Amino acid sequence: MNLNRKIIAIDGPSASGKGTVASRVAAALGFDYLDSGALYRLTALYAQQQSVSWEDEDAVAGLAENLPVVFEANIIRLNGQDVSDAIRSEEIGMGASTVARFPKVRAALLQRQRHFLTDKGLVGDGRDMGSVVFPDAALKVFLTASARIRAERRAAQIGIPTEGVAFERILSDIETRDEADRRRAVAPLKQLPDAYLLDTSDLSIEQAVKKVLDWYAQI
Numbered sequence: 001m002n003l004n005r006k007i008i009a010i011d012g013p014s015a016s017g018k019g020t021v022a023s024r025v026a027a028a029l030g031f032d033y034l035d036s037g038a039l040y041r042l043t044a045l046y047a048q049q050q051s052v053s054w055e056d057e058d059a060v061a062g063l064a065e066n067l068p069v070v071f072e073a074n075i076i077r078l079n080g081q082d083v084s085d086a087i088r089s090e091e092i093g094m095g096a097s098t099v100a101r102f103p104k105v106r107a108a109l110l111q112r113q114r115h116f117l118t119d120k121g122l123v124g125d126g127r128d129m130g131s132v133v134f135p136d137a138a139l140k141v142f143l144t145a146s147a148r149i150r151a152e153r154r155a156a157q158i159g160i161p162t163e164g165v166a167f168e169r170i171l172s173d174i175e176t177r178d179e180a181d182r183r184r185a186v187a188p189l190k191q192l193p194d195a196y197l198l199d200t201s202d203l204s205i206e207q208a209v210k211k212v213l214d215w216y217a218q219i
Contacts, residue, residue, distance in 0.1 A: 004136040006121030008216060009129035012143035013189060014177045015150035017200050021143060022125035024209045034116040036126030039109050041087035042069050042078055044095030054098040061104035090173045097177045101184040128187035130195055139216050140195035147175050149201045
């Protein structure tokens with residue numbers, strides 16, 4: 001069997017909802033799910049715990065090669081500790097964006113990501129799933145939403161008002177990370193020519209999931 005026929009690559013910017021959509025698409029199809037962004041967040045968190053600067057490419061790549069991570073049902077453990085919530089902070093998100101700029105870090109995590117593919121099939125989300133990790137994926141989707149909509153979703157997720165200083169900080173962090181992801185020299189975030197564009201600004205999660213499933217059914 002050509003396993004590439006059972007790969008769906010969903011890329012997009014921070015807080016676009018790609019993780020939720022990808023995991024639900026995977027569940028609907030009986031495929032495995034890969035949150036590639038979690039690996040970069042874990043690398044950033046591990047570097048922080050080990051007092052390694054996010055700007056030290058060689059040292060961070062060394063940590064990425066031997067990342068002591070275990071993915072369980074709804075729990076991610078790093079060095080035996082549940083870090084499922086810790087890796088979702090805005091600070092670690094910025095750290096992930098920083099370490100993801102480095103070729104050695106991306107190379108260290110590339111094979112690890114590809115090993116998630118089995119006969120079951122795989123839905124992977126990230127920023128270079130379709131361009132680098134699985135360039136021959138059967139379906140590629142670029143999932144996005146406006147920066148303000150993404151900031152509002154993130155604010156609702158953590159329970160703060162969608163106005164005020166705290167909200168403006170979230171919006172600024174998202175815009176800053178978008179710019180960093182677009183400008184990085186290695187695997188910059190962009191829509192590929194063979195990827196379907198899915199703007200979820202005015203869509204529910206259910207509508208977005210259905211759209212991806214419909215596209216996959218047409219392959």
